[in-house]
Amino acid sequence: MKTQNYSNHSQFYIPHHFVLYPILLTCIGSSIYLMMHREGECLIWGAIAVVFFLITAISFMMRQHYALNNQNRIVRLEVYYRYFASTNKRLDTLASPLTFSQLAALRFASDEEFVALTERAIQEKLSSDQIKKSIQNWKGDYMRA
Secondary structure (H helix, E strand, O other), X not given: OOOOOHHHOOOOOHHHHHHHXXXXXXHHHHHHHHHHHOHHHHHXXXXXXXXXXXXXXXXXXXXXXXXXXXXXXXXXXXXXXXXXXXXXXXXXXXXXXOOHHHHHHHXXXXXXXXXXXXXXXXXXXXXXXXXXXXXXXXXXXXXOO
16 A cells, blocks of 8 residues: 555545546536537426436535544544543643644644644644644555545
8 A cells, every 4th residue: 555645645436536426427518518409408408417416416415424424523533532642631621722624634643743743733723734744754544434
């Protein structure tokens, strides 16, 4: 497995990103084309295009929604636990100013730099992107949804 870092940590889900969505986008495009070029069937092809668009939007939202909500809870707990295990202090009492995106960025920090980077993020109000760019030893997350 390829070593994960800032430039390659995004992931794609092949069945959705490279099979289902291209097919649905082709169907939407074809429906719009036929709507423009078949005057007598304009409403039918317009309705078909709308149906394909709704299927695309709903499939994207549903796939993302359930996995991401669960993943977000796990990431938050993981970061809180790592901080507690490292410092014997509760992060949630210190980190009210930390947003979820900041917490998610901190999970990529190695154990050696995690505590210092967490405290720096709290004090300097670093954005999630600034946190990720500050990480010297990237700890990959290869099990994301």
